[in-house]
Structure formats: structure tokens, C-alpha cells
Amino acid sequence: MQSQDRYRIALLSAYALALHGFESLIPMPIPWLRAGLSNIIALTTLVLFGFRAAMMVTLTRVMLASLLTGSFLGPSFILSLGGGVSSVAASGLVLRVLPNIFGTVGISLIGAFFHNISQLLIAYLLFIQKIEPVLIIAPFLILLGTVTGFVNGLVAGILVRNLKNSGSKIQNSNK
Amino acid sequence: MNLRKTINSIGLADWLLMAIFVIIPLAGMVFINSIISSGSxxxxxxxxxxxxxxxxxxxxxxxxxxxxxxxxxxxxxxxxxxxxxxxxxxxxxxxxxxxxxxxxxxxxxxxxxxxxxxxxxxxxxxxxxx
Incomplete structure (x- = not known):
């Protein structure tokens, strides 16, 4: 890993962490619901700098956020980790296998979907262990995830376009 | 940076995916509701x-x-x-x-x-x- 990559991952992780912290200030109808703003950074990183960088950014963000909020290794950390990793993995896979079919919105929707699915699965296996409440809540979560995923994808699209236009420096140092 | 340009940049595949991810949960809601709420x-x-x-x-x-x-x-x-x-x-x-x-x-x-x-x-x- 080049030192430039390291700087970039550190910077992007800091952005993601800031958004992660900021979104807890946004009031939500249900307390544990999040808009997933930090996924904007993860998605932008994925599109511009590849899968590895995106996974690093997500892992760093989840670790640091849990350390800052004091939930390290707690339930919300496990849920956050599982959701973040599977979302980046699914998005990265789609970008690799079907590179030119989906824009950032489509990739973001897939990421949001797998984020919710894996969190529901983890919640079921580790914490709830009853299928009915999970099944009742699953469609609502997936629907809300589609909405937030759409918005995040739009924002990530703007970011990607602007970064591509503005920075030949950023592009040249890619890989 | 304007919004219309951004929305125009969303491809057909993205819209299709959006539709799928809206329909699946809605269908799931109806389906699960019919299973769970009416007892046997x-x-x-x-x-x-x-x-x-x-x-x-x-x-x-x-x-x-x-x-x-x-x-x-x-x-x-x-x-x-x-x-x-x-x-x-x-x-x-x-x-x-x-x-x-x-x-x-x-x-x-x-x-x-x-x-x-x-x-x-x-x-x-x-x-x-x-």
C-alpha cells in the first residue's frame, strides 16, 4: 500500500466518521434508524479508489465510531460492522461483475439492501431469536433503506463526478 | 451540480432496481401481514x-x-x-x-x-x- 493511499484512506475515513457522527443529530421517527450518510463516502471511495480502499474506510469508520461512542464490541457495534462490511462487499461485487450497468444510485440501493438484510439476520441470530418480529419489521426497514439508499446514491454521484472533474491529481495516483 | 442534471444521470437499470426494491418490501408487508395477524x-x-x-x-x-x-x-x-x-x-x-x-x-x-x-x-x- 502506497503512502498516498494511506493518506487518502485516512482522510476519507475521517469524512465518513464525521458524517456518521453528524447523522445522529438528525431526528428520526424510530431511535435506532439511521440515514446511513457515511455510506456516501464508502460508495464514493468504492467507485473512485476500488474495493479495498472502500472496505478499509468502512472498517475504520465503524471501529472509530464505536470507540468514540463507547459501544465497542456491543450490539450496535456488531450490527454496524456486519451491515457496513456486507454492504461494501455487495456493492463491490456488483461493480466488479456488472461494471457499466448501474450508476451510483443502483450500487447504493444494492448496498442499502444488503446492509439491512445482514443487520436483520444478525439481529435475529444473536439478539432476538424470534422470527415474527424480524419478519414484521423487515419490509419497513428495506423500504426505508431504499429511500435513504436512493438519496445517498444521488449525493455520491455528485461527489464522484466533481472529484473526477476537479482532480487529475487524485486520478493519477489511483493504484 | 444542479439537481436536474443529477437526476438525468440515473440510468434505466437504476430505476428498475429502485422499482424492485420498492415492490419487494410492499409485497412482503402484505404477505407477512396476512400470515401473522390472522390466527389459526x-x-x-x-x-x-x-x-x-x-x-x-x-x-x-x-x-x-x-x-x-x-x-x-x-x-x-x-x-x-x-x-x-x-x-x-x-x-x-x-x-x-x-x-x-x-x-x-x-x-x-x-x-x-x-x-x-x-x-x-x-x-x-x-x-x-x-
């Missing part, structure tokens, strides 16, 4: 203890007796109702046909619940008033 059994409790359990799919009329009075309960067409109550105000009769929820007859200390096939084990009545 009628459970009758007398004074919080004695239990009768009848499947909703079998039509029948049963007479339920407690030490305070009696009820006639009719099950027909996946619905349940009280046809005759020995109490004064007949609230349970007026409740009519039910396919989910419960009919509680306080004067006779009888409750009729439409529930799932499995029953929570630790459900007991704390106190009965009235």
Missing part, C-alpha cells in the same frame, strides 16, 4: 386457567361454562362470535364476528382469543376486575 386457532380461557382450543377452520358451536355464567361460541368461515351470553349487557355478542383479536367477557370471566398455533407459556392473568 381459537383459544378460550375460563377464569384465566382452563383452556379450550379449536382450529378456526372447523365450523362448530360450543357452550362454555364458568362458575359465573355461560356463553355460546360459534366458529364459522374462519371467524368466531358469541351467540348467547348469560350476562346482562351482552357486550360480547355485540362485538360480532372476529377473525383476529379477542372477545373478553368479564362478567363470566371468559376470554376468547384468536391466536397462532403456538401459545406463549408464561401468559397469565394478573388480576380481574369488574
Amino acid at each position: 386457532d381459537v383459544v378460550i380461557e375460563i377464569e384465566g386457567m382452563d383452556k379450550y382450543r379449536y382450529p378456526l377452520s372447523d365450523d362448530r358451536v360450543v357452550n362454555i361454562k364458568s362458575s359465573h355464567g355461560s356463553l355460546n361460541v360459534e366458529i364459522r368461515g374462519r371467524k368466531v362470535r358469541v351467540t348467547e351470553a348469560s350476562c346482562a349487557n351482552k357486550l360480547c355478542e355485540r362485538q360480532g364476528w372476529l377473525d383476529k383479536g379477542a372477545i373478553i367477557c368479564l362478567p363470566n370471566r371468559i376470554s376468547i382469543t384468536v391466536g397462532g398455533p403456538q401459545e406463549p407459556k408464561d401468559r397469565t392473568v394478573d388480576a380481574i376486575t369488574g
Whole structure:
């Protein structure tokens, strides 16, 4: 890993962490619901700098956020980790296998979907262990995830376009 | 950076995916709602203890007796109702046909619940008033 990559991952992780912290200030109808703003950074990183960088950014963000909020290794950390990793993995896979079919919105929707699915699965296996409440809540979560995923994808699209236009420096140092 | 340009940049595949991810949860909501909320059994409790359990799919009329009075309960067409109550105000009769929820007859200390096939084990009545 080049030192430039390291700087970039550190910077992007800091952005993601800031958004992660900021979104807890946004009031939500249900307390544990999040808009997933930090996924904007993860998605932008994925599109511009590849899968590895995106996974690093997500892992760093989840670790640091849990350390800052004091939930390290707690339930919300496990849920956050599982959701973040599977979302980046699914998005990265789609970008690799079907590179030119989906824009950032489509990739973001897939990421949001797998984020919710894996969190529901983890919640079921580790914490709830009853299928009915999970099944009742699953469609609502997936629907809300589609909405937030759409918005995040739009924002990530703007970011990607602007970064591509503005920075030949950023592009040249890619890989 | 303007919004119209951004929205125009969303491809057909993205919109299709969006539609799929909207339809799946909506269909799931309807499907899960139909499975979970309509129970399959009628459970009758007398004074919080004695239990009768009848499947909703079998039509029948049963007479339920407690030490305070009696009820006639009719099950027909996946619905349940009280046809005759020995109490004064007949609230349970007026409740009519039910396919989910419960009919509680306080004067006779009888409750009729439409529930799932499995029953929570630790459900007991704390106190009965009235």
C-alpha cells in the first residue's frame, strides 16, 4: 500500500466518521434508524479508489465510531460492522461483475439492501431469536433503506463526478 | 451540480432496481401481514386457567361454562362470535364476528382469543376486575 493511499484512506475515513457522527443529530421517527450518510463516502471511495480502499474506510469508520461512542464490541457495534462490511462487499461485487450497468444510485440501493438484510439476520441470530418480529419489521426497514439508499446514491454521484472533474491529481495516483 | 442534471444521470437499470426494491418490501408487508395477524386457532380461557382450543377452520358451536355464567361460541368461515351470553349487557355478542383479536367477557370471566398455533407459556392473568 502506497503512502498516498494511506493518506487518502485516512482522510476519507475521517469524512465518513464525521458524517456518521453528524447523522445522529438528525431526528428520526424510530431511535435506532439511521440515514446511513457515511455510506456516501464508502460508495464514493468504492467507485473512485476500488474495493479495498472502500472496505478499509468502512472498517475504520465503524471501529472509530464505536470507540468514540463507547459501544465497542456491543450490539450496535456488531450490527454496524456486519451491515457496513456486507454492504461494501455487495456493492463491490456488483461493480466488479456488472461494471457499466448501474450508476451510483443502483450500487447504493444494492448496498442499502444488503446492509439491512445482514443487520436483520444478525439481529435475529444473536439478539432476538424470534422470527415474527424480524419478519414484521423487515419490509419497513428495506423500504426505508431504499429511500435513504436512493438519496445517498444521488449525493455520491455528485461527489464522484466533481472529484473526477476537479482532480487529475487524485486520478493519477489511483493504484 | 444542479439537481436536474443529477437526476438525468440515473440510468434505466437504476430505476428498475429502485422499482424492485420498492415492490419487494410492499409485497412482503402484505404477505407477512396476512400470515401473522390472522390466527389459526381459537383459544378460550375460563377464569384465566382452563383452556379450550379449536382450529378456526372447523365450523362448530360450543357452550362454555364458568362458575359465573355461560356463553355460546360459534366458529364459522374462519371467524368466531358469541351467540348467547348469560350476562346482562351482552357486550360480547355485540362485538360480532372476529377473525383476529379477542372477545373478553368479564362478567363470566371468559376470554376468547384468536391466536397462532403456538401459545406463549408464561401468559397469565394478573388480576380481574369488574
